[in-house]
Amino acid sequence: MKFNFLYIAIIVFLNYSFGQQSKDLKKIASLKQFVLNSKEIDSSSIAEAHYTIAEYYRKATPLTDSAFYHYHHAEKIFRQLKTKYRLALTLYGIAVIQKNEKDFIGSEVSCVDALSLLESLNKTDDIINLKSFIYNNLGIVFKELEQFDESIKYHTKAIELKEKLKGNNKETINISKNNIGNTYKNAKQFDLAINYYNQILQDKEFIKENRSMYALVLDNYAHTLYLLNKHEQLPGLYFKALKISDSINYRGYNTIIINEHIAEYYNGKGNKDLAKHYAYIAKDISEKYHNDDLLKSLLLLSKIEEGELAVKHLKSYISLNDSLQKNERTIRNKFARIRFETNQIEEENIQIAKERLWLLVISVAVIIASFLLYLVIMQRSKNKELQFIQEQQETNEEIYNLMLSQNEKIEEARTLEKKRISEELHDGILGRLFGTRLSLDSLNMSSSMEAIKNREQYINELKTIEEDIRKVSHELNTDFVSGSGFVDIIKTLVITQATVYKLSYKFNHDDTINWDEVSNKKKIHIYRIIQESLHNIYKHASATQVNVSFELKNNVIWLTLIDDGTGFDVQKAKSGIGLKNMNSRINEINGVIDITSEKDTGTKVTIQVPMT
Structure with missing residues (x-):
């Protein structure tokens, strides 16, 4: 059995408009059941159901992640159906959520995507109205990103579009003007901000019919005067805005800001008692409504109060700020996860078909390429090995x-x-x-x-x-040149390298070693090992001194090199080409090498080579 979805959607929005929350919840529950049992229903109705549920969650509840979930499902279906206007509406809803959760870059991307869809459609009132909302959202996003010129540009575009619409659009136009005034105020271009606020305040008929808007603009105007150090009309304008809000029982967002501004004014005048009074009123109200405004109230109280109370409010501010940032990250991660999971399912279905087609081709290509690559690598390796052996010889x-x-x-x-x-x-x-x-x-x-x-x-x-x-x-x-021959060659090497590398050195030699009994091959490798070690000390150790010594123990030559450098991780260094060469030489003469090193202490290299 198929439902007439559009009829259900209209009923839901009519009920929502008249504030019948309990009936709304029943209708949303019905729509959710409708989505769950939607196997035989057309995709368009499913998408509209998701969109309607998302709109309800965004406007009537704080469940932004649920709203995003349903918007995203609607987006996917609308994209498949290529229903551009409904897709643009959905993207706008997503962009608003992203803006509210401070994912400003994501909100910008969603807005640009929606605008690109609307460009190809006929310029009906619905299209123009939606574009104006998108431009307004972009203006707010760029204000939060402190790109004020871009913000002004998009708010101005929003006003231009709203002026083209049929009927009385003065309220939405003035909302955009107020947004422009706020942007100029944040940009510290106070005179331009005052100009836009005055455009609204001078429209007596409008402010008479829109008292909540009047209170909001009046407070912004008064605060701009305060920032300009023009206090003649203050705090009168603040109290006037507060009185208007009270008269229409509008004790929400507006009264928090107004009380904060009054507290800021009295604190600037040195009247701490009144400053505290209005700051605590702002704090009490913001605890029921807006966490961001509670942050502002706590920060303001930390400046007004003194001693332990100031510290207490500052700590509360820091704690709440950390909590909000963590919550924002969590929500953004949920958004990303929702996108990822739905995209993953869709991509997996597409990939299954493609993978079966390309699996054999790719496998064969990989095998052939791997074999050719193996041949090339092996050939290069052999060439390098032969070249190395030749150079070594x-x-x-x-x-x-x-x-x-x-x-x-x-x-x-x-x-x-x-x-x-x-x-x-x-x-x-x-x-x-x-x-x-x-x-x-x-x-x-x-x-x-x-x-x-x-x-x-x-x-x-x-x-x-x-x-x-x-x-x-x-x-x-007596040998007139004691220690001559190979010992002199080694000593010359140590002296020369130490001089070049600017190292102080000590050279100790055991006279009992009969180098005539040691093969030339071993002598050459010992010489090269000392040379490589001195080079490594200069290149890596940042040492100032090196000690080189020879000892004979049980017919085994012990060569020891000690430096006072920075040291290193021996396990990681084992893969270095220098150490590999040293190990290779040691193996060729049946020797043993031992390296110990400590961070910021130095390195000790001990080599044992049998005499015969």
Whole structure:
């Protein structure tokens, strides 16, 4: 059985217009049941039902998330049916909710979407009226975003459209003028704001018929005078606006703002008692109606009150502000979730059909592309590996040649030193021995006291020569360049790198290590490891000192490098190419590497290499 939806919608709105809330609830319940049992009903009726429910929730209840839910379902169906006007109406309802929940960017997007739909439709009164509402909403959005020029532009467009409508549209036009005045006031262009408020206040017939609007504009006008420091008519205008509101039992939003403005005025005049009186009235009323205005009241009281009361109100303000922001985020998240869930269902249905068509093609394409990519990556990897091995071999040859060159220089120095000692033995000590022997021979046949004395002198000379020979012998036994050879190469590397990297250094070497027993391959890798470590210290550690030392323990060479740098996370660093190269070298010479590091303390690298 099908329902005449439009008839139901008209009844709901008529009942709503006359304030029959209980009947409205019954009608909304019927519409919800209608939507649930809508499998055999045309989509247009379902969309209209969702729209009607959303309108009720938006205008008569605080359930904005429920309103958004039904608007969104209506939007989806209207888009499918390409019913542009009804879709634009729905988008406007969504935009208003987004504006009220401070999702200003979302509200702007919804408004622009609605306007683009209306551009292609005939300019009937309904279309013009809806566009004026959308422009008005955009004007409010841009005012809240403090883009005042854009706000004025859209409010002006709204007025231009309202003036084209048939009938008496003075009230909606004056609402837009009041909005423009508020925008100019927020932009601190007070004279322009006063001009727009005066345009409304000078229309005696209008303000006589619209007392609530009159009170609102009068308060805005008075507050602008206050901001201009023109206090001659104050607080009289405030009290006049308050009296009008009281006379029509309009104790809602308007009276909160008016009382806040009066409190602000008296606080500025130094009359704390009256300021507190009206500020607390504003607070009491706002607690029943508007949380945003309660925020303003609490902030105002924190400025008026003193001591602990001021602190109490400020804390309440901060707590409420945090709560409101959290609530706004929650509602915006609900909106996003509603959109996501409905979009997801729709997209999934579309995707199922497409996926079956493209699954095989995509799978084959992915497999082929993956195979080709694998071949390319493997080939590049092999090329890089070969290039790296070649470069490593060239570098090792260069280091080995450098070590040989260094050893040749050391051997040359040894030869020169031996020649010097030989000449010293021949020309010095042997000459003295020969002279002493001749002198002793000449005394062999004499036994005089003088001969005995001379003989003793020559014997002492022989002792001196003996000491000289022992000294020369000791020099011959001692390596004249202790620690030379490979140790000198390493020491030169440390000195050179430390100088370039501006590091102070300490170099300690265990003389018991016989480097002649260590293979050239190990020497080269040890050299490169030290070089890589010093480079890493300079590049990453921000160190000022490095200590390099060699020790021999149980026929194992222990190389230790310690810096005083910033340290690092050893686990994360294991993937670095520098550390990978060091590990590779250590593995080639059957060694072991251990790295410990502490943040802001430094790093210690210990390497163990067997002698043979």
